Amino acid sequence: MPVDEGSTRWLEPEEMHAWLSFIAGSALLESALDRQLQRESGMPHAYYQILAMLSDAPRRTLRMSDLAAATQSSQSRLSHAVSKLEGYGWVHRSQCPDDRRGTLATLTEQGMAVLREAAPGHVRAVREHLFDLLTREQVAQLTDIWQTVLAGMRDRDGVVATTRTVLGEAAG
Amino acid sequence: MPVDEGSTRWLEPEEMHAWLSFIAGSALLESALDRQLQRESGMPHAYYQILAMLSDAPRRTLRMSDLAAATQSSQSRLSHAVSKLEGYGWVHRSQCPDDRRGTLATLTEQGMAVLREAAPGHVRAVREHLFDLLTREQVAQLTDIWQTVLAGMRDRDGVVATTRTVLGEAAG
């Protein structure tokens, strides 16, 4: 229940325009990517990200909590997702040696193969809908903007969001 | 099923960094907004957007298809959502006079009241997580980037995405 009344700093026209542009653009972009992946590889973008992060990790293995942080998903969401991926045979769960509460998720050979199949189409879509439309400068600006937002999150919520390193071309 | 092999233009390091930053930042931002709205006003961000768009329309009324375009949602998604909102008494459906296939959605007084209650907290969250962290210049860059993306979508898919005008301070 909002308390405010009177003291609200509404968005200024330029901010409102920026906000509507971002909301609209990013929603359409995300749904385009989701549809492309669903159509050509039978998985949502979120699952692709899980596979991609795993593919880039040492031994293609990550602890559930690290994988959750790397994909910006809740533990619950990740747990459900990995169950599904495990059902497909794309990911394998095992017990964490040093911490018996822990679970390790490993990308299987089959999962790797699926990812390799999916990657080119996905990258093409990302290019087509985003990077091929932007200048080098805009790419740099995009990075700065979202790094700033991420830094803000970290300051607020205490350290989270361990945006993993490169991930390279997911299917190297 | 991807065809490619060999000819894929992978993302360059700067693009990869931009991509991961954007994906992570926007996901965390969106989920922060969703949680704030759910907690303080009992509705997801998508529903807020529907109410906001209606509040800004003449007679607080929009045709379903226009409302769908304005909120970047599929007709199906909107139809389900409006059913829910109608159940709460926040939106009212009526038949379109000029086109008997059409349906009009109108924001009720009660819906307007709920939106007015929700708006300050939502705007505060948007500021806190985004605009208060960015410079004026970055706000302008953000706008340009996403307008470019939207233009790309329109070129590709043929005209869609009628990003409505201002929407003002949703609760004027």
Added chain:
DNA sequence: CTCCAATAGTTGAACGTTCAAGCTCCACCG
């Protein structure tokens, strides 16, 4: 005028996510 493709909207089932609860195990304090 009659057809017929296209447009507008809805519906139900399948899917993925959130939320709250629960379980196991670790860590640390006394």
Added chain:
DNA sequence: CGGTGGAGCTTGAACGTTCAACTATTGGAG
């Protein structure tokens, strides 16, 4: 060393979205 708070993960139900039908209506083309 027993106890307790918290971390790590999972589960099931509720929720919102997608997908694929399906109905009803419109706007031409012949």
